[in-house]
Amino acid sequence: MSGSDHGTHGSVAVQSGRAADTVIAELEQQIVTGALENNAPLPAERNLMEQFNASRTVIREAIATLSSRGLIESKPRYRPIVRKPDYVTALTAVGGIVRHLLSEHGGVKNLYDSRVFIERALVREAALSAQKDDIGLLRQALAENESAISDSDAFYATDTAFHGVLYRIPKNPIFPAIHEGYKSWLAPHWEKMLRSPERNLVNFKSHEAIFTAIVERDPDAAEEALVNHLKAAWEYVRVTFDTDQL
Amino acid sequence: MSGSDHGTHGSVAVQSGRAADTVIAELEQQIVTGALENNAPLPAERNLMEQFNASRTVIREAIATLSSRGLIESKPRYRPIVRKPDYVTALTAVGGIVRHLLSEHGGVKNLYDSRVFIERALVREAALSAQKDDIGLLRQALAENESAISDSDAFYATDTAFHGVLYRIPKNPIFPAIHEGYKSWLAPHWEKMLRSPERNLVNFKSHEAIFTAIVERDPDAAEEALVNHLKAAWEYVRVTFDTDQL
DNA sequence: TCTCGCTTTTTGGTATGACCAAACTTATAA
DNA sequence: TTATAAGTTTGGTCATACCAAAAAGCGAGA
Numbered sequence: 001m002s003g004s005d006h007g008t009h010g011s012v013a014v015q016s017g018r019a020a021d022t023v024i025a026e027l028e029q030q031i032v033t034g035a036l037e038n039n040a041p042l043p044a045e046r047n048l049m050e051q052f053n054a055s056r057t058v059i060r061e062a063i064a065t066l067s068s069r070g071l072i073e074s075k076p077r078y079r080p081i082v083r084k085p086d087y088v089t090a091l092t093a094v095g096g097i098v099r100h101l102l103s104e105h106g107g108v109k110n111l112y113d114s115r116v117f118i119e120r121a122l123v124r125e126a127a128l129s130a131q132k133d134d135i136g137l138l139r140q141a142l143a144e145n146e147s148a149i150s151d152s153d154a155f156y157a158t159d160t161a162f163h164g165v166l167y168r169i170p171k172n173p174i175f176p177a178i179h180e181g182y183k184s185w186l187a188p189h190w191e192k193m194l195r196s197p198e199r200n201l202v203n204f205k206s207h208e209a210i211f212t213a214i215v216e217r218d219p220d221a222a223e224e225a226l227v228n229h230l231k232a233a234w235e236y237v238r239v240t241f242d243t244d245q246l
Numbered sequence: 247m248s249g250s251d252h253g254t255h256g257s258v259a260v261q262s263g264r265a266a267d268t269v270i271a272e273l274e275q276q277i278v279t280g281a282l283e284n285n286a287p288l289p290a291e292r293n294l295m296e297q298f299n300a301s302r303t304v305i306r307e308a309i310a311t312l313s314s315r316g317l318i319e320s321k322p323r324y325r326p327i328v329r330k331p332d333y334v335t336a337l338t339a340v341g342g343i344v345r346h347l348l349s350e351h352g353g354v355k356n357l358y359d360s361r362v363f364i365e366r367a368l369v370r371e372a373a374l375s376a377q378k379d380d381i382g383l384l385r386q387a388l389a390e391n392e393s394a395i396s397d398s399d400a401f402y403a404t405d406t407a408f409h410g411v412l413y414r415i416p417k418n419p420i421f422p423a424i425h426e427g428y429k430s431w432l433a434p435h436w437e438k439m440l441r442s443p444e445r446n447l448v449n450f451k452s453h454e455a456i457f458t459a460i461v462e463r464d465p466d467a468a469e470e471a472l473v474n475h476l477k478a479a480w481e482y483v484r485v486t487f488d489t490d491q492l
Numbered sequence: 493t494c495t496c497g498c499t500t501t502t503t504g505g506t507a508t509g510a511c512c513a514a515a516c517t518t519a520t521a522a
Numbered sequence: 523t524t525a526t527a528a529g530t531t532t533g534g535t536c537a538t539a540c541c542a543a544a545a546a547g548c549g550a551g552a
Contacts, residue, residue: 090343097336121367
Protein backbone atom coordinates (compact mmCIF):
# COMPACT_ATOMS: atom_id res chain seq x y z
CA MET A 1 0.00 0.00 0.00
CA SER A 2 1.17 3.50 -0.76
CA GLY A 3 4.27 3.35 -2.81
CA SER A 4 5.09 6.96 -2.28
CA ASP A 5 5.53 7.47 1.43
CA HIS A 6 9.16 8.14 1.81
CA GLY A 7 10.52 9.23 5.13
CA THR A 8 7.01 9.04 6.45
CA HIS A 9 7.18 5.47 7.58
CA GLY A 10 4.37 3.14 6.75
CA SER A 11 2.33 1.20 9.25
CA VAL A 12 5.11 -0.40 11.21
CA ALA A 13 6.78 2.18 13.39
CA VAL A 14 3.71 2.91 15.39
CA GLN A 15 5.50 4.45 18.30
CA SER A 16 9.06 5.51 18.84
CA GLY A 17 12.57 5.52 17.55
CA ARG A 18 13.71 2.73 15.38
CA ALA A 19 11.63 0.70 13.07
CA ALA A 20 14.29 -1.96 13.35
CA ASP A 21 13.34 -2.42 16.98
CA THR A 22 9.86 -3.34 15.95
CA VAL A 23 11.13 -5.88 13.50
CA ILE A 24 13.55 -7.22 16.05
CA ALA A 25 10.87 -7.60 18.68
CA GLU A 26 8.51 -9.24 16.23
CA LEU A 27 11.04 -11.70 14.90
CA GLU A 28 12.19 -12.42 18.41
CA GLN A 29 8.63 -13.25 19.28
CA GLN A 30 8.19 -15.47 16.27
CA ILE A 31 11.35 -17.29 17.15
CA VAL A 32 10.57 -18.00 20.77
CA THR A 33 6.99 -18.91 20.07
CA GLY A 34 8.10 -21.23 17.35
CA ALA A 35 6.25 -19.41 14.60
CA LEU A 36 9.63 -19.41 12.99
CA GLU A 37 10.76 -22.97 13.20
CA ASN A 38 13.93 -23.62 15.07
CA ASN A 39 16.97 -24.49 12.97
CA ALA A 40 15.10 -23.47 9.86
CA PRO A 41 16.37 -20.76 7.56
CA LEU A 42 15.00 -17.28 8.03
CA PRO A 43 12.79 -15.96 5.21
CA ALA A 44 14.65 -14.04 2.56
CA GLU A 45 15.31 -10.41 3.36
CA ARG A 46 13.21 -9.30 0.48
CA ASN A 47 10.33 -11.29 1.86
CA LEU A 48 10.74 -9.89 5.31
CA MET A 49 10.70 -6.35 3.99
CA GLU A 50 7.37 -7.11 2.45
CA GLN A 51 6.07 -8.83 5.57
CA PHE A 52 7.11 -5.92 7.76
CA ASN A 53 6.57 -3.26 5.19
CA ALA A 54 10.03 -1.98 5.88
CA SER A 55 13.10 -1.24 3.86
CA ARG A 56 15.91 -3.66 3.43
CA THR A 57 18.05 -1.38 5.54
CA VAL A 58 15.79 -1.94 8.48
CA ILE A 59 15.41 -5.67 7.96
CA ARG A 60 19.13 -6.05 7.63
CA GLU A 61 19.78 -4.12 10.80
CA ALA A 62 17.30 -6.27 12.63
CA ILE A 63 18.97 -9.40 11.38
CA ALA A 64 22.39 -8.17 12.39
CA THR A 65 21.18 -7.43 15.87
CA LEU A 66 19.33 -10.68 16.34
CA SER A 67 22.36 -12.45 15.06
CA SER A 68 24.67 -10.93 17.61
CA ARG A 69 22.10 -11.75 20.24
CA GLY A 70 22.36 -15.36 19.28
CA LEU A 71 18.76 -15.75 18.20
CA ILE A 72 19.81 -16.41 14.67
CA GLU A 73 23.04 -17.74 13.32
CA SER A 74 24.29 -16.16 10.16
CA LYS A 75 27.28 -17.30 8.18
CA PRO A 76 28.57 -14.76 5.67
CA ARG A 77 26.79 -15.54 2.47
CA TYR A 78 24.22 -18.02 3.64
CA ARG A 79 20.68 -17.85 4.74
CA PRO A 80 20.49 -17.07 8.47
CA ILE A 81 19.36 -19.94 10.64
CA VAL A 82 16.82 -19.55 13.42
CA ARG A 83 18.18 -20.53 16.80
CA LYS A 84 15.77 -20.82 19.68
CA PRO A 85 17.68 -19.51 22.69
CA ASP A 86 18.94 -21.60 25.54
CA TYR A 87 21.31 -20.89 28.38
CA VAL A 88 24.32 -21.92 26.37
CA THR A 89 23.32 -19.54 23.60
CA ALA A 90 23.03 -16.80 26.15
CA LEU A 91 26.50 -17.51 27.41
CA THR A 92 28.13 -17.66 24.01
CA ALA A 93 26.46 -14.39 23.14
CA VAL A 94 28.63 -12.67 25.71
CA GLY A 95 31.67 -14.62 24.70
CA GLY A 96 33.19 -11.71 22.88
CA ILE A 97 32.99 -9.30 25.77
CA VAL A 98 34.18 -11.86 28.24
CA ARG A 99 37.22 -12.53 26.12
CA HIS A 100 38.07 -8.87 26.32
CA LEU A 101 37.65 -8.83 30.04
CA LEU A 102 39.92 -11.82 30.31
CA SER A 103 42.68 -10.00 28.54
CA GLU A 104 42.69 -7.37 31.22
CA HIS A 105 44.64 -7.50 34.41
CA GLY A 106 43.59 -10.39 36.56
CA GLY A 107 40.82 -11.32 34.19
CA VAL A 108 41.66 -14.97 33.83
CA LYS A 109 42.41 -15.25 37.50
CA ASN A 110 39.05 -13.82 38.39
CA LEU A 111 37.25 -16.15 36.08
CA TYR A 112 39.19 -19.12 37.34
CA ASP A 113 38.54 -18.15 40.92
CA SER A 114 34.86 -17.97 40.21
CA ARG A 115 35.08 -21.43 38.77
CA VAL A 116 36.76 -22.73 41.86
CA PHE A 117 34.12 -21.00 43.92
CA ILE A 118 31.29 -22.58 41.98
CA GLU A 119 32.78 -26.03 41.91
CA ARG A 120 33.48 -25.95 45.60
CA ALA A 121 29.80 -25.42 46.14
CA LEU A 122 29.05 -28.01 43.52
CA VAL A 123 31.01 -30.77 45.19
CA ARG A 124 29.53 -29.92 48.55
CA GLU A 125 26.13 -30.16 47.01
CA ALA A 126 27.08 -33.44 45.40
CA ALA A 127 28.31 -34.84 48.68
CA LEU A 128 25.14 -33.72 50.34
CA SER A 129 22.53 -34.82 47.89
CA ALA A 130 23.85 -36.72 44.91
CA GLN A 131 21.46 -39.40 43.78
CA LYS A 132 22.43 -42.96 42.96
CA ASP A 133 22.52 -42.27 39.26
CA ASP A 134 24.58 -39.15 39.81
CA ILE A 135 27.13 -41.23 41.62
CA GLY A 136 26.94 -43.70 38.77
CA LEU A 137 27.70 -41.04 36.19
CA LEU A 138 30.50 -39.75 38.33
CA ARG A 139 31.96 -43.23 38.69
CA GLN A 140 31.77 -43.75 34.98
CA ALA A 141 33.37 -40.42 34.20
CA LEU A 142 36.10 -41.24 36.65
CA ALA A 143 36.73 -44.59 35.02
CA GLU A 144 37.00 -43.03 31.60
CA ASN A 145 39.31 -40.45 33.02
CA GLU A 146 41.54 -43.17 34.43
CA SER A 147 41.71 -45.11 31.23
CA ALA A 148 42.86 -42.02 29.39
CA ILE A 149 45.81 -41.21 31.60
CA SER A 150 48.28 -42.20 28.95
CA ASP A 151 46.63 -40.17 26.23
CA SER A 152 46.84 -36.50 27.13
CA ASP A 153 44.30 -35.30 24.61
CA ALA A 154 41.73 -37.84 25.63
CA PHE A 155 42.56 -37.12 29.24
CA TYR A 156 41.73 -33.49 28.84
CA ALA A 157 38.37 -34.42 27.40
CA THR A 158 37.54 -36.87 30.15
CA ASP A 159 38.77 -34.39 32.70
CA THR A 160 36.32 -31.72 31.67
CA ALA A 161 33.68 -34.40 31.29
CA PHE A 162 34.17 -35.39 34.91
CA HIS A 163 33.74 -31.84 36.05
CA GLY A 164 30.77 -31.57 33.72
CA VAL A 165 28.97 -34.28 35.64
CA LEU A 166 29.31 -32.16 38.74
CA TYR A 167 27.56 -29.29 37.01
CA ARG A 168 24.69 -31.51 36.07
CA ILE A 169 23.96 -32.83 39.52
CA PRO A 170 21.80 -29.90 40.65
CA LYS A 171 19.49 -30.60 37.69
CA ASN A 172 19.51 -26.96 36.84
CA PRO A 173 20.24 -26.13 33.19
CA ILE A 174 22.01 -22.98 34.24
CA PHE A 175 24.97 -24.86 35.61
CA PRO A 176 25.85 -26.90 32.54
CA ALA A 177 25.68 -23.65 30.61
CA ILE A 178 28.13 -22.10 33.01
CA HIS A 179 30.37 -25.07 32.55
CA GLU A 180 30.31 -24.52 28.82
CA GLY A 181 31.33 -20.98 29.45
CA TYR A 182 34.28 -21.96 31.55
CA LYS A 183 35.33 -24.54 29.02
CA SER A 184 35.38 -22.16 26.11
CA TRP A 185 36.83 -19.21 27.96
CA LEU A 186 39.44 -20.98 30.00
CA ALA A 187 40.40 -23.63 27.47
CA PRO A 188 42.73 -21.38 25.46
CA HIS A 189 44.83 -20.92 28.54
CA TRP A 190 44.90 -24.59 29.26
CA GLU A 191 45.57 -26.02 25.89
CA LYS A 192 48.91 -24.34 25.72
CA MET A 193 49.87 -26.18 28.88
CA LEU A 194 52.16 -29.10 28.48
CA ARG A 195 50.43 -32.27 29.42
CA SER A 196 52.07 -35.46 30.53
CA PRO A 197 50.94 -38.84 31.83
CA GLU A 198 52.52 -37.94 35.15
CA ARG A 199 50.40 -34.87 35.58
CA ASN A 200 47.41 -36.71 34.25
CA LEU A 201 47.87 -39.28 36.96
CA VAL A 202 48.02 -36.57 39.58
CA ASN A 203 44.83 -35.05 38.28
CA PHE A 204 43.12 -38.38 38.13
CA LYS A 205 44.03 -38.99 41.74
CA SER A 206 42.44 -35.69 42.58
CA HIS A 207 39.27 -36.65 40.81
CA GLU A 208 39.28 -39.90 42.63
CA ALA A 209 39.63 -38.15 45.96
CA ILE A 210 36.73 -35.89 45.12
CA PHE A 211 34.64 -38.82 44.08
CA THR A 212 35.45 -40.75 47.22
CA ALA A 213 34.53 -37.83 49.40
CA ILE A 214 31.24 -37.43 47.61
CA VAL A 215 30.43 -41.09 47.96
CA GLU A 216 31.24 -40.89 51.63
CA ARG A 217 28.92 -37.89 51.89
CA ASP A 218 31.62 -35.71 53.27
CA PRO A 219 31.16 -32.21 51.86
CA ASP A 220 34.12 -30.73 53.67
CA ALA A 221 36.48 -33.38 52.37
CA ALA A 222 35.01 -33.05 48.90
CA GLU A 223 35.45 -29.33 48.94
CA GLU A 224 38.99 -29.61 50.17
CA ALA A 225 39.92 -32.16 47.55
CA LEU A 226 38.40 -29.96 44.86
CA VAL A 227 40.24 -26.91 46.04
CA ASN A 228 43.55 -28.71 46.16
CA HIS A 229 42.92 -30.02 42.70
CA LEU A 230 42.07 -26.72 41.09
CA LYS A 231 44.57 -24.64 43.02
CA ALA A 232 47.33 -27.00 42.01
CA ALA A 233 46.26 -26.87 38.40
CA TRP A 234 46.27 -23.11 38.51
CA GLU A 235 49.70 -22.96 40.04
CA TYR A 236 50.96 -25.29 37.41
CA VAL A 237 49.58 -23.20 34.59
CA ARG A 238 50.75 -19.99 36.12
CA VAL A 239 54.28 -21.18 36.69
CA THR A 240 54.45 -22.91 33.36
CA PHE A 241 54.11 -20.13 30.91
CA ASP A 242 52.57 -16.95 32.17
CA THR A 243 54.34 -14.55 34.43
CA ASP A 244 51.60 -13.76 36.87
CA GLN A 245 49.38 -11.27 35.19
CA LEU A 246 46.66 -13.60 34.12
CA MET B 247 39.32 7.38 -3.25
CA SER B 248 37.85 6.65 -6.64
CA GLY B 249 34.26 7.68 -6.76
CA SER B 250 33.26 5.10 -9.26
CA ASP B 251 33.95 1.68 -7.76
CA HIS B 252 30.55 0.35 -7.09
CA GLY B 253 30.07 -3.19 -5.99
CA THR B 254 33.81 -3.63 -6.18
CA HIS B 255 34.50 -2.65 -2.63
CA GLY B 256 37.30 -0.34 -1.81
CA SER B 257 40.25 -1.15 0.39
CA VAL B 258 38.48 -2.37 3.49
CA ALA B 259 37.12 -5.82 2.90
CA VAL B 260 40.49 -7.34 2.29
CA GLN B 261 39.48 -10.85 3.06
CA SER B 262 36.18 -12.58 3.52
CA GLY B 263 32.50 -12.18 4.06
CA ARG B 264 31.19 -9.02 5.57
CA ALA B 265 32.81 -5.67 5.49
CA ALA B 266 30.86 -4.87 8.60
CA ASP B 267 32.88 -7.46 10.46
CA THR B 268 36.03 -5.54 9.73
CA VAL B 269 34.52 -2.34 10.99
CA ILE B 270 33.18 -4.11 14.04
CA ALA B 271 36.52 -5.63 14.87
CA GLU B 272 38.30 -2.36 14.35
CA LEU B 273 35.90 -0.32 16.46
CA GLU B 274 35.94 -3.01 19.11
CA GLN B 275 39.67 -2.70 19.22
CA GLN B 276 39.56 1.06 19.43
CA ILE B 277 37.11 0.83 22.26
CA VAL B 278 38.99 -1.64 24.41
CA THR B 279 42.32 0.02 23.81
CA GLY B 280 40.83 3.36 24.69
CA ALA B 281 41.53 4.90 21.30
CA LEU B 282 37.87 5.70 21.48
CA GLU B 283 37.42 7.28 24.83
CA ASN B 284 35.05 5.61 27.20
CA ASN B 285 31.70 7.31 27.73
CA ALA B 286 32.43 9.61 24.83
CA PRO B 287 30.15 9.79 21.83
CA LEU B 288 31.05 7.72 18.81
CA PRO B 289 32.15 9.67 15.73
CA ALA B 290 29.32 10.51 13.39
CA GLU B 291 28.36 7.80 10.96
CA ARG B 292 29.37 9.92 8.04
CA ASN B 293 32.80 10.31 9.53
CA LEU B 294 33.15 6.63 10.18
CA MET B 295 32.25 5.83 6.62
CA GLU B 296 35.10 8.02 5.55
CA GLN B 297 37.46 6.58 8.11
CA PHE B 298 36.65 3.05 7.07
CA ASN B 299 35.98 3.84 3.48
CA ALA B 300 32.73 2.01 3.73
CA SER B 301 29.13 2.77 3.00
CA ARG B 302 26.72 4.00 5.56
CA THR B 303 24.96 0.65 5.39
CA VAL B 304 28.01 -1.12 6.63
CA ILE B 305 28.84 1.39 9.33
CA ARG B 306 25.31 1.28 10.54
CA GLU B 307 25.30 -2.50 10.68
CA ALA B 308 28.50 -2.44 12.66
CA ILE B 309 27.06 0.04 15.10
CA ALA B 310 23.93 -2.01 15.54
CA THR B 311 25.96 -5.09 16.30
CA LEU B 312 28.33 -3.40 18.68
CA SER B 313 25.37 -1.88 20.36
CA SER B 314 23.69 -5.17 21.03
CA ARG B 315 27.00 -6.47 22.26
CA GLY B 316 27.04 -3.76 24.82
CA LEU B 317 30.18 -2.06 23.60
CA ILE B 318 28.13 0.89 22.51
CA GLU B 319 25.03 2.31 24.07
CA SER B 320 22.69 3.85 21.59
CA LYS B 321 19.48 5.57 22.40
CA PRO B 322 17.14 6.04 19.46
CA ARG B 323 18.04 9.40 18.04
CA TYR B 324 21.17 10.21 19.93
CA ARG B 325 24.80 9.83 19.29
CA PRO B 326 25.94 6.38 20.39
CA ILE B 327 28.09 6.35 23.51
CA VAL B 328 31.21 4.26 23.81
CA ARG B 329 31.06 1.81 26.67
CA LYS B 330 34.19 0.01 27.65
CA PRO B 331 32.99 -3.45 28.61
CA ASP B 332 32.81 -4.71 32.14
CA TYR B 333 31.20 -7.74 33.68
CA VAL B 334 27.95 -5.95 34.27
CA THR B 335 27.81 -4.94 30.63
CA ALA B 336 28.38 -8.53 29.67
CA LEU B 337 25.51 -9.64 31.85
CA THR B 338 23.07 -7.05 30.63
CA ALA B 339 23.96 -7.96 27.08
CA VAL B 340 22.34 -11.33 27.64
CA GLY B 341 19.44 -9.83 29.50
CA GLY B 342 17.09 -10.23 26.60
CA ILE B 343 17.70 -13.89 26.09
CA VAL B 344 17.60 -14.61 29.77
CA ARG B 345 14.24 -12.95 30.04
CA HIS B 346 12.94 -15.32 27.41
CA LEU B 347 14.35 -18.29 29.21
CA LEU B 348 12.69 -17.13 32.39
CA SER B 349 9.33 -17.14 30.76
CA GLU B 350 9.68 -20.80 30.04
CA HIS B 351 8.71 -23.58 32.35
CA GLY B 352 10.66 -23.48 35.55
CA GLY B 353 12.78 -20.65 34.30
CA VAL B 354 12.42 -18.38 37.28
CA LYS B 355 12.75 -21.28 39.64
CA ASN B 356 16.00 -22.32 38.05
CA LEU B 357 17.40 -18.85 38.22
CA TYR B 358 16.32 -18.45 41.80
CA ASP B 359 17.79 -21.79 42.74
CA SER B 360 21.06 -20.78 41.20
CA ARG B 361 20.96 -17.66 43.28
CA VAL B 362 20.39 -19.63 46.43
CA PHE B 363 23.21 -21.89 45.41
CA ILE B 364 25.61 -19.01 44.88
CA GLU B 365 24.67 -17.19 48.02
CA ARG B 366 25.00 -20.32 50.11
CA ALA B 367 28.58 -20.51 48.95
CA LEU B 368 28.94 -16.78 49.45
CA VAL B 369 27.93 -16.81 53.09
CA ARG B 370 30.13 -19.79 53.77
CA GLU B 371 32.99 -17.91 52.23
CA ALA B 372 32.10 -14.87 54.27
CA ALA B 373 32.03 -16.85 57.48
CA LEU B 374 35.34 -18.38 56.58
CA SER B 375 37.31 -15.41 55.46
CA ALA B 376 35.50 -12.10 55.75
CA GLN B 377 37.86 -9.30 56.68
CA LYS B 378 37.21 -6.75 59.36
CA ASP B 379 36.02 -4.18 56.87
CA ASP B 380 33.77 -6.72 55.21
CA ILE B 381 32.15 -7.32 58.56
CA GLY B 382 31.89 -3.59 58.96
CA LEU B 383 30.08 -3.18 55.68
CA LEU B 384 27.81 -6.03 56.56
CA ARG B 385 27.02 -4.53 59.91
CA GLN B 386 26.26 -1.22 58.34
CA ALA B 387 24.05 -2.74 55.68
CA LEU B 388 22.25 -4.63 58.40
CA ALA B 389 21.69 -1.47 60.39
CA GLU B 390 20.27 0.33 57.39
CA ASN B 391 18.09 -2.64 56.74
CA GLU B 392 16.74 -2.52 60.25
CA SER B 393 15.98 1.15 60.16
CA ALA B 394 13.94 0.65 57.01
CA ILE B 395 11.63 -1.99 58.36
CA SER B 396 8.68 0.34 58.44
CA ASP B 397 9.23 1.58 54.89
CA SER B 398 8.73 -1.29 52.50
CA ASP B 399 10.29 0.39 49.49
CA ALA B 400 13.38 1.41 51.36
CA PHE B 401 13.47 -2.02 52.92
CA TYR B 402 13.64 -3.67 49.56
CA ALA B 403 16.58 -1.51 48.62
CA THR B 404 18.47 -2.17 51.82
CA ASP B 405 17.64 -5.83 51.51
CA THR B 406 19.32 -6.19 48.15
CA ALA B 407 22.11 -3.95 49.38
CA PHE B 408 22.77 -6.35 52.23
CA HIS B 409 22.99 -9.26 49.85
CA GLY B 410 25.13 -7.12 47.60
CA VAL B 411 27.75 -6.84 50.29
CA LEU B 412 27.97 -10.59 50.33
CA TYR B 413 28.76 -10.61 46.63
CA ARG B 414 31.55 -8.16 47.15
CA ILE B 415 33.37 -10.06 49.83
CA PRO B 416 35.31 -12.35 47.48
CA LYS B 417 36.81 -9.23 45.85
CA ASN B 418 36.04 -10.68 42.46
CA PRO B 419 34.21 -8.33 40.08
CA ILE B 420 32.37 -11.25 38.58
CA PHE B 421 30.21 -11.71 41.64
CA PRO B 422 28.82 -8.18 41.89
CA ALA B 423 27.99 -8.49 38.21
CA ILE B 424 26.08 -11.67 38.91
CA HIS B 425 24.26 -9.91 41.66
CA GLU B 426 23.23 -7.20 39.23
CA GLY B 427 21.92 -9.90 36.98
CA TYR B 428 19.82 -11.46 39.70
CA LYS B 429 18.51 -8.09 40.71
CA SER B 430 17.32 -7.12 37.29
CA TRP B 431 16.01 -10.53 36.28
CA LEU B 432 14.35 -11.50 39.50
CA ALA B 433 13.11 -8.10 40.56
CA PRO B 434 10.03 -8.12 38.32
CA HIS B 435 8.79 -11.15 40.17
CA TRP B 436 9.46 -9.63 43.52
CA GLU B 437 8.09 -6.19 43.07
CA LYS B 438 4.61 -7.49 42.59
CA MET B 439 4.82 -9.11 45.98
CA LEU B 440 2.95 -7.42 48.74
CA ARG B 441 5.35 -6.09 51.30
CA SER B 442 4.56 -5.36 54.90
CA PRO B 443 6.46 -4.29 57.99
CA GLU B 444 5.75 -7.72 59.46
CA ARG B 445 7.44 -9.52 56.63
CA ASN B 446 10.19 -6.96 56.60
CA LEU B 447 10.87 -7.73 60.20
CA VAL B 448 11.06 -11.42 59.46
CA ASN B 449 13.51 -10.78 56.67
CA PHE B 450 15.58 -8.49 58.80
CA LYS B 451 15.78 -11.15 61.46
CA SER B 452 17.06 -13.52 58.79
CA HIS B 453 19.72 -11.09 57.77
CA GLU B 454 20.67 -10.66 61.34
CA ALA B 455 21.00 -14.39 61.79
CA ILE B 456 23.20 -14.62 58.75
CA PHE B 457 25.33 -11.78 59.97
CA THR B 458 25.70 -13.30 63.39
CA ALA B 459 26.75 -16.62 61.96
CA ILE B 460 29.34 -14.92 59.79
CA VAL B 461 30.72 -12.96 62.69
CA GLU B 462 30.92 -16.15 64.68
CA ARG B 463 32.77 -17.76 61.80
CA ASP B 464 30.26 -20.53 61.52
CA PRO B 465 29.82 -21.35 57.83
CA ASP B 466 27.28 -24.08 58.42
CA ALA B 467 25.07 -21.84 60.49
CA ALA B 468 25.46 -19.03 58.00
CA GLU B 469 24.52 -21.30 55.15
CA GLU B 470 21.54 -22.63 57.01
CA ALA B 471 20.31 -19.17 57.91
CA LEU B 472 20.69 -18.08 54.30
CA VAL B 473 18.84 -21.08 52.99
CA ASN B 474 15.99 -20.59 55.40
CA HIS B 475 15.82 -16.96 54.45
CA LEU B 476 15.71 -17.47 50.71
CA LYS B 477 13.57 -20.56 50.74
CA ALA B 478 11.01 -18.79 52.86
CA ALA B 479 11.00 -15.82 50.55
CA TRP B 480 10.49 -18.09 47.58
CA GLU B 481 7.64 -19.91 49.20
CA TYR B 482 6.04 -16.64 50.05
CA VAL B 483 6.29 -15.36 46.52
CA ARG B 484 5.14 -18.64 45.07
CA VAL B 485 2.11 -18.92 47.27
CA THR B 486 1.26 -15.28 46.95
CA PHE B 487 0.51 -14.87 43.32
CA ASP B 488 1.87 -17.46 40.98
CA THR B 489 0.50 -20.91 40.67
CA ASP B 490 3.67 -22.94 40.58
CA GLN B 491 4.99 -22.69 37.07
CA LEU B 492 7.59 -20.09 37.69
C1' DT C 493 27.90 38.81 31.08
C1' DC C 494 24.69 35.29 31.25
C1' DT C 495 20.48 33.21 29.81
C1' DC C 496 16.59 32.04 27.01
C1' DG C 497 14.58 31.11 22.73
C1' DC C 498 15.04 31.00 17.71
C1' DT C 499 17.66 29.69 13.47
C1' DT C 500 20.90 26.86 11.02
C1' DT C 501 23.52 22.82 10.57
C1' DT C 502 24.47 18.06 11.86
C1' DT C 503 23.37 13.74 12.22
C1' DG C 504 20.62 9.47 12.94
C1' DG C 505 16.66 6.79 10.74
C1' DT C 506 14.65 5.10 6.41
C1' DA C 507 13.58 4.36 1.73
C1' DT C 508 15.04 3.38 -3.18
C1' DG C 509 17.28 1.42 -6.67
C1' DA C 510 21.35 -0.88 -8.59
C1' DC C 511 24.90 -4.28 -9.00
C1' DC C 512 27.93 -8.10 -7.93
C1' DA C 513 29.11 -12.61 -6.61
C1' DA C 514 28.10 -16.57 -4.39
C1' DA C 515 24.19 -19.92 -3.44
C1' DC C 516 20.62 -22.31 -4.92
C1' DT C 517 17.57 -24.44 -8.74
C1' DT C 518 16.53 -26.32 -12.68
C1' DA C 519 17.05 -27.86 -17.04
C1' DT C 520 20.22 -30.28 -20.12
C1' DA C 521 23.61 -33.23 -21.92
C1' DA C 522 26.23 -37.46 -21.18
C1' DT D 523 20.88 -41.55 -13.26
C1' DT D 524 24.28 -38.39 -12.75
C1' DA D 525 27.41 -34.77 -13.86
C1' DT D 526 27.08 -30.13 -15.61
C1' DA D 527 25.92 -25.96 -17.43
C1' DA D 528 22.53 -22.16 -17.55
C1' DG D 529 19.33 -19.35 -15.03
C1' DT D 530 17.44 -17.50 -10.87
C1' DT D 531 17.49 -16.12 -6.01
C1' DT D 532 19.44 -13.85 -2.44
C1' DG D 533 22.93 -11.77 0.75
C1' DG D 534 26.43 -7.93 0.74
C1' DT D 535 27.41 -3.12 -0.64
C1' DC D 536 27.25 1.30 -2.48
C1' DA D 537 25.16 5.74 -3.60
C1' DT D 538 21.66 9.08 -3.07
C1' DA D 539 17.90 11.43 -1.09
C1' DC D 540 14.78 13.16 2.53
C1' DC D 541 12.88 13.78 7.07
C1' DA D 542 12.90 14.96 11.80
C1' DA D 543 15.10 15.41 15.91
C1' DA D 544 19.63 16.90 18.11
C1' DA D 545 23.12 19.89 18.62
C1' DA D 546 25.32 23.97 17.76
C1' DG D 547 25.15 28.94 16.83
C1' DC D 548 23.36 33.30 17.62
C1' DG D 549 21.29 37.37 18.79
C1' DA D 550 17.99 39.90 21.75
C1' DG D 551 16.67 40.80 26.33
C1' DA D 552 17.55 40.52 31.51
